[in-house]
Amino acid sequence: xxxxxxxxxxxxxxxxxxxxxxxxxxxxxxxxxxxxxxxxxxxxxxxxxxxxxxxxxxxxxxxxxxxxxxxxxxxxxxxxxxxxxxxxxxxxxxxxxxxxxxxxxxxxxxxxxxxxxxxxxxxxxxxxxxxxxxxxxxxxxxxxxxxxxxxxxxxxxxxxxxxxxxxxxxxxxxxxxxxxxxxxxxxxxxxxxxxxxxxxxxxxxxxxxxxxxxxxxxxxxxxxxxxxxxxxxxxxxxxxxxxxxxxxxxxxxxxxxxxxxxxxxxxxxxxxxxxxxxxxxxxxxxxxxxxxxxxxxxxxxxxxxxxxxxxxxxxxxxxxxxxxxxxxxxxxxxxxxxxxxxxxxxxxxxxxxxxxxxxxxxxxxxxxxxxxxxxxxxxxxxxxxxxxxxxxxxxxxxxxxxxxxxxxxxxxxxxxxxxxxxxxxxxxxxxxxxxxxxxxxxxxxxxxxxxxxxxxxxxxxxxxx
Numbered sequence: 001x002x003x004x005x006x007x008x009x010x011x012x013x014x015x016x017x018x019x020x021x022x023x024x025x026x027x028x029x030x031x032x033x034x035x036x037x038x039x040x041x042x043x044x045x046x047x048x049x050x051x052x053x054x055x056x057x058x059x060x061x062x063x064x065x066x067x068x069x070x071x072x073x074x075x076x077x078x079x080x081x082x083x084x085x086x087x088x089x090x091x092x093x094x095x096x097x098x099x100x101x102x103x104x105x106x107x108x109x110x111x112x113x114x115x116x117x118x119x120x121x122x123x124x125x126x127x128x129x130x131x132x133x134x135x136x137x138x139x140x141x142x143x144x145x146x147x148x149x150x151x152x153x154x155x156x157x158x159x160x161x162x163x164x165x166x167x168x169x170x171x172x173x174x175x176x177x178x179x180x181x182x183x184x185x186x187x188x189x190x191x192x193x194x195x196x197x198x199x200x201x202x203x204x205x206x207x208x209x210x211x212x213x214x215x216x217x218x219x220x221x222x223x224x225x226x227x228x229x230x231x232x233x234x235x236x237x238x239x240x241x242x243x244x245x246x247x248x249x250x251x252x253x254x255x256x257x258x259x260x261x262x263x264x265x266x267x268x269x270x271x272x273x274x275x276x277x278x279x280x281x282x283x284x285x286x287x288x289x290x291x292x293x294x295x296x297x298x299x300x301x302x303x304x305x306x307x308x309x310x311x312x313x314x315x316x317x318x319x320x321x322x323x324x325x326x327x328x329x330x331x332x333x334x335x336x337x338x339x340x341x342x343x344x345x346x347x348x349x350x351x352x353x354x355x356x357x358x359x360x361x362x363x364x365x366x367x368x369x370x371x372x373x374x375x376x377x378x379x380x381x382x383x384x385x386x387x388x389x390x391x392x393x394x395x396x397x398x399x400x401x402x403x404x405x406x407x408x409x410x411x412x413x414x415x416x417x418x419x420x421x422x423x424x425x426x427x428x429x430x431x432x433x434x435x436x437x438x439x440x441x442x443x444x445x446x447x448x449x450x451x452x453x454x455x456x457x458x459x460x461x462x463x464x465x
Contacts, residue, residue, distance in 0.1 A: 021049030021307035118157030167226035169241030215285035267322030381434030
């Protein structure tokens with residue numbers, strides 16, 4: 001049973017004490033000012049860390065004096081520049097990082113890119129470790145290496161798709177020696193953790209026990225026949241697959257941090273398991289379990305740092321409705337549901353009545369354009385002409401990180417790798433997502449960076465189906 005469950009789940013030095021963080025994504029049309037967010041988190045919640053998905057100076061400065069540890073993220077588009085130029089990297093640290101530390105923002109980590117290893121961009125992939133090395137060297141030169149470590153966050157796509165149980169975990173063939181081994185060596189040498197984004201929600205199917213994903217007491221345990229260990233929840237199984245892969249490469253001493261996990265409180269009618277009650281159960285149980293000291297079957301008697309995704313809903317993100325409804329709080333900072341992280345009485349109150357899970361889930365998903373289909377017209381999803389390069393890279397990262405979507409055509413040697421440009425790769429990835437989800441207009445939204453066209457964008461030997 002574990003083999004079939006775990007294949008589905010993947011398609012999507014021990015810590016002394018658990019840290020509880022939140023991911024602060026900002027792809028939304030209406031959000032409170034960062035200074036209000038920082039004050040709210042510091043005074044009204046139990047979180048001790050916040051992870052920003054960019055390096056926005058305004059948002060970073062807002063956390064000065066709060067005492068919260070801050071993880072800032074280098075955008076994927078900037079990674080090659082950090083790898084190519086030591087001088088640029090030093091300047092970036094001098095102008096973008098050192099002033100924050102001097103002003104009182106407790107930057108504790110710089111994360112280089114987001115889910116880089118599981119993406120289709122070979123240039124970005126090969127730039128990852130050199131960029132991390134240059135960044136660490138620049139921090140040493142600025143005397144900040146004692147305060148700030150360098151790491152990067154990975155999806156479970158870094159693991160081989162044939163991994164059928166936690167004990168069989170291994171990194172993707174071809175990436176293990178070329179990228180993952182140097183990366184793990186860097187993390188060991190600098191004392192930084194291996195950070196993973198783990199989402200049991202994305203493993204849910206009709207054959208996946210909901211109780212197993214939600215840490216519920218009485219959930220049917222699953223035996224890993226390879227190790228003889230019993231698993232009672234999906235997150236432990238995912239984390240131990242990562243541990244097994246690291247053990248195989250001789251890096252079992254590198255700490256693992258849960259950089260992201262979470263559960264959507266609303267979604268499409270066809271999405272299993274969405275709901276505020278379920279999201280509350282998952283996040284409360286994940287925080288309690290990872291901080292309990294029980295550990296995982298393969299790493300018992302330890303705690304794990306965890307960050308919950310996400311602080312707010314992000315209505316500008318692409319994909320199904322659930323992608324935009326992972327938020328713990330509404331924009332007015334009233335809770336969507338009780339995630340167990342509020343402390344100050346002035347912030348505790350009923351779930352906001354402005355938006356309800358039922359109302360959000362009731363938004364009908366448009367059907368494919370019947371007129372176009374009946375007339376024989378074909379439609380494709382491509383990047384808008386003025387789309388920002390950084391956002392296009394995020395679109396590629398999002399699509400190629402989805403379980404069941406194959407981006408191998410735009411990897412080196414693939415039929416659509418040439419031309420090796422961001423625009424061409426984004427067009428292929430965005431159209432692949434659009435096509436895989438039924439040609440719905442909203443599946444080409446991509447935060448207003450996608451457009452539907454009737455002009456076939458296929459080029460050379462690359463066929464956009």
